[in-house]
Structures are given as structure tokens and as C-alpha cells.
Amino acid sequence: MLPEVGFQKKNFRVYGISGKQKQLLDADTYSVSPAKVPAHGHSVTVEVSSKAYPDIKAEITVLIDRDESVRYKIGRENPDDVEAILYSNGDLEISGKGSVRNFKSDSAPWKKDSVKRLTWIDPEAEVESMDYWFTGNDEYLETLCRIPDTVRSMVETFKNATAMTSMPDMSGAVRLEDITSCAEGCIALEKAMELPGNIKQAKKAFYGDTALIDGADTTACMQLENMDSMYYGCMALASVQIPDSAKELSNICNGCVNLKEVHIPSSAQKMNSSFFGCTALESITGEIPSSCTDSGNLFSGCKFLSGTLTVSCTSKTTLSSSFSDAATAGTGLTIILRYDAEKSQETANTGFYGGTKSADEILNALKASMEAAFSSGSHITITTNADKTEG
Structure with a gap:
């Protein structure tokens, strides 16, 4: 019809x-x-x-009847097996049976044509990669079909699709692992989507999406490790979920000035500038684990930071710049430094505090370095709680 x-x-x-x-x-x-x-x-x-x-x-x-504009042959082994059909109203559909070829940046055959919507993917078309499908397409608006369970990668799929207002349904894409820069620069996007449980890489997934209010639902994510710069510059972001599997969190929410609460995952390793400039941030759940070896400017500029935060320390822990210009307003922040009992047999010779230092001495040295770096207006109290085992 x-x-x-x-x-x-x-x-x-x-x-x-x-x-x-x-x-x-x-x-x-x-x-x-x-x-x-x-x-x-x-x-x-x-x-x-x-x-x-x-x-x-x-x-x-x-x-639904529509007028065809052009067909693209995109079968991998046999180009005729699968076709992409572009209709005059801007709808794009994938039709056919068999594997679909992958594309490099700027090589999708419809790159220069007016694609506005992806409306259907044939269940018999085996799409493994949607990398770069709509990169830089400022006319693309929405995806009306679910991402199929054959898809494993969506790198830069919608990067700089500046008119796109919604993300596709990915809940059934059970093999999807990589969404690096998937929706980077989508400045009209207000809400992310539910991520499937197999996701591992999400670096810069929503980087610079200035209208984004709700971050992705990561409830099912048990393997997501790389969230580097995932929401960098998302100025309207009001809520974010960070699963405990996450290890790389550098710049994840850098500049997210409307974010009020964050969770620190137990697997965190790199948190350089994770919440730099999050001026509305007040509440932190979770603890900074001893696995975190890079936390420079972690909470710099978070002036309303309050409550209590525990940091599990080792001889390699450095926090001197982690709280620059933090907790300068509000009710104040208490930081508890705790020496990680499982790391008690590390020799201080491998760390930053000189040889043959006890856990108490290392914590006190760490406390002193932090206090020396605080701004004069910071309302931060540091306590230490050495928790070591005898070797």
C-alpha cells in the first residue's frame, strides 16, 4: 500500500x-x-x-509500497546475493540471503545518496559489521528496525549524524561487542539505548552529544571494559550507568556539568579526568579500588562533592591532583585512605614513597601530598585506616 x-x-x-x-x-x-x-x-x-x-x-x-531510487549489490561472496535498496523517500532496506560485505570509512555505497532511515534488514541477510554505514550523514534521522543478532561491530555507524534523534533497538544484538564512536557527534540525540550484554568496547560512543540527557542502560553488561571518553562533553547528561566490569574510564564524563551522581566500578584501572569539570556532581557510590593506577584530575572542579569516599591504596597510588578545586562548596567530603591488605607484601621500593615504608607511612605520605595540593577553599577531610597483613 x-x-x-x-x-x-x-x-x-x-x-x-x-x-x-x-x-x-x-x-x-x-x-x-x-x-x-x-x-x-x-x-x-x-x-x-x-x-x-x-x-x-x-x-x-x-x-508499504515505495518508489525505488537505486539498488546496491553488497553480498560478500556473491554481490548479487544481498542488495541494499534506497527508496525515493530516503528509506534504506537490506534484502537478500547470505553474508554482507564490510566497509571502510567513507566506502559505503550509499555514502553520497540521501539516506534518511534504515527501515528493514532481511532476517536472512548476515550483517556482521555496520561500521561506518552512516558516518557524516547529516540527513539521517532514525533506524526503524532492530539491530540483528548477527552484528558484531558498530564502529562510527552514526558518527556525526547530526539530525538523528533516537538510537536503534540493540537489545537483540547479542553478539555485538564494539560500539566505538557509534553515535559520536550526534548533537540532536537526547536518549541512549539498552546495551546488550556482550558489549566490550564503548570508547567515545556518545562523545560530544550535547543534547543527550539519559545515558545507555548497561544493566546487562558484564564484559564492558572500555568506556574511555564515552560521554565526554555531554553537557545535558543527567544520569549515567557504569558497570563494575569497566576498567578504562578516562574522560568518561569529562565536562558533564549536569551530572549529580556517579558510581565507581570495582574493576577501575584508569580514571584520568573521568569527572573533570562535573560542577553539579555531589554524590559518589562505590570505592576507588587499588587497581586504579591513573586518577589524575579525577574529580577536578567538582565543587559540590560531598559524603564519604574510600580509596584502597598501594605503594603505587597517587592522588595529588585527583581533587583539584573539588569540594569547595557544599557540606564537604571525607576521604578514607585504606591500605589494600592484598597488596601488603608489595615492597615500597616499587612505589613512589621510598624504600622500606610501612603501610601507615605510605598512607601518611599520600595524605600529605594530597593536602598540599588542595585549594585553600576545599572542604575535604582525609583520614587513614591502614589495613595490612604481616608477611
């Missing part, structure tokens, strides 16, 4: 069945929803219901 055309009763033959009898119903006895064919998409589900008995209803899927 043609898009934006109203459904006519003459388009349907509706029968009522009673026992073994089937009778063609008069058009006045039933209603059809929706009233019009959608302007975009592969198909539409039409519901036909009885006016006298609204609970009696049936559904039918109707294909």
Missing part, C-alpha cells in the same frame, strides 16, 4: 466465523487501525476489530 494514504474498507475482505460458517462482513461493522499507511517503513501491522464486540479483533501485516 502507498504511504500516507488512508486505509479503505475496499482494501480488506473481513469475514466473521461462527462454527463452520464463514460470512463476509459489511464494512460498517468493523474498524481499521491505523487510519493511514505510515510514510516510512517496510511494513505496517493493521488491526481490524468489531465495532459491536471490540474484543474481537485480528491483525495483518501489510507491506
Whole structure:
């Protein structure tokens, strides 16, 4: 059926069945929803219901007719096996059976054409990579189909798609591992999506998305390790989820001035400038683990930081610049320095505090270096709690 055309009763033959009898119903006895064919998409589900008995209803899927503009042969082993079809209304569909070829940056065959929506991927088309599919396409608006379970990589898929307002449904993409820069520079995007559990790499996934309010749902993520610069410069970001699997967190929320609460994952290793300039940040959950070896400017400029934060330390821990210009307002922050018992047999010779230092001496030296770096207006109290085992 043609898009934006109203459904006519003459388009349907509706029968009522009673026992073994089937009778063609008069058009006045039933209603059809929706009233019009959608302007975009592969198909539409039409519901036909009885006016006298609204609970009696049936559904039918109707294909949407559109004018083709161009076809691209994209099969991997045999180019003719799979085609990408671009319609005159900007819809792009993937049709065919077999594996789909991968593309390098700027090499997608529809790169210079006016693609506005991805509306359908044939279940028999085996798409493994959607890398660079719509990179730099400032006309691209939305994805109307789910990302299939064959997809493993979506690097820069929508990078700088400045008109895109929503992310696709990725919940069924169970093999997806890499979304590096997937939606970087999507300045109209306000909400992220649910990430599937197999994701490992999300570096710069939403970098510079200045309208983004809600970060990605990472509830299912058990393997996500790299979140480097994932939300860098997302000025409107109000909520973010960080799973305990995350290790690389450098610049993850740098400059997110509307973020009020964050969680520090137990696996964190690199947190350089993670929350630099998050001027609204007040609350921290979790602890800084002893595995974190890089925390320069971690909370620099977080002037309302308050509550209590525990830091598990080793002889390699440095925190002198982690709280620059932090907790200068609000109720104040208490930092508890605790020596990691599992690291107690490390010799101080491998660390930063000289040879043959006890845990107490290392914690006191760390405390002194931090206090020397605090600004005069900081409301930060440091306590130490050496927790070591005898070798």
C-alpha cells in the first residue's frame, strides 16, 4: 500500500466465523487501525476489530509500497546475493540471503545518496559489521528496525549524524561487542539505548552529544571494559550507568556539568579526568579500588562533592591532583585512605614513597601530598585506616 494514504474498507475482505460458517462482513461493522499507511517503513501491522464486540479483533501485516531510487549489490561472496535498496523517500532496506560485505570509512555505497532511515534488514541477510554505514550523514534521522543478532561491530555507524534523534533497538544484538564512536557527534540525540550484554568496547560512543540527557542502560553488561571518553562533553547528561566490569574510564564524563551522581566500578584501572569539570556532581557510590593506577584530575572542579569516599591504596597510588578545586562548596567530603591488605607484601621500593615504608607511612605520605595540593577553599577531610597483613 502507498504511504500516507488512508486505509479503505475496499482494501480488506473481513469475514466473521461462527462454527463452520464463514460470512463476509459489511464494512460498517468493523474498524481499521491505523487510519493511514505510515510514510516510512517496510511494513505496517493493521488491526481490524468489531465495532459491536471490540474484543474481537485480528491483525495483518501489510507491506508499504515505495518508489525505488537505486539498488546496491553488497553480498560478500556473491554481490548479487544481498542488495541494499534506497527508496525515493530516503528509506534504506537490506534484502537478500547470505553474508554482507564490510566497509571502510567513507566506502559505503550509499555514502553520497540521501539516506534518511534504515527501515528493514532481511532476517536472512548476515550483517556482521555496520561500521561506518552512516558516518557524516547529516540527513539521517532514525533506524526503524532492530539491530540483528548477527552484528558484531558498530564502529562510527552514526558518527556525526547530526539530525538523528533516537538510537536503534540493540537489545537483540547479542553478539555485538564494539560500539566505538557509534553515535559520536550526534548533537540532536537526547536518549541512549539498552546495551546488550556482550558489549566490550564503548570508547567515545556518545562523545560530544550535547543534547543527550539519559545515558545507555548497561544493566546487562558484564564484559564492558572500555568506556574511555564515552560521554565526554555531554553537557545535558543527567544520569549515567557504569558497570563494575569497566576498567578504562578516562574522560568518561569529562565536562558533564549536569551530572549529580556517579558510581565507581570495582574493576577501575584508569580514571584520568573521568569527572573533570562535573560542577553539579555531589554524590559518589562505590570505592576507588587499588587497581586504579591513573586518577589524575579525577574529580577536578567538582565543587559540590560531598559524603564519604574510600580509596584502597598501594605503594603505587597517587592522588595529588585527583581533587583539584573539588569540594569547595557544599557540606564537604571525607576521604578514607585504606591500605589494600592484598597488596601488603608489595615492597615500597616499587612505589613512589621510598624504600622500606610501612603501610601507615605510605598512607601518611599520600595524605600529605594530597593536602598540599588542595585549594585553600576545599572542604575535604582525609583520614587513614591502614589495613595490612604481616608477611
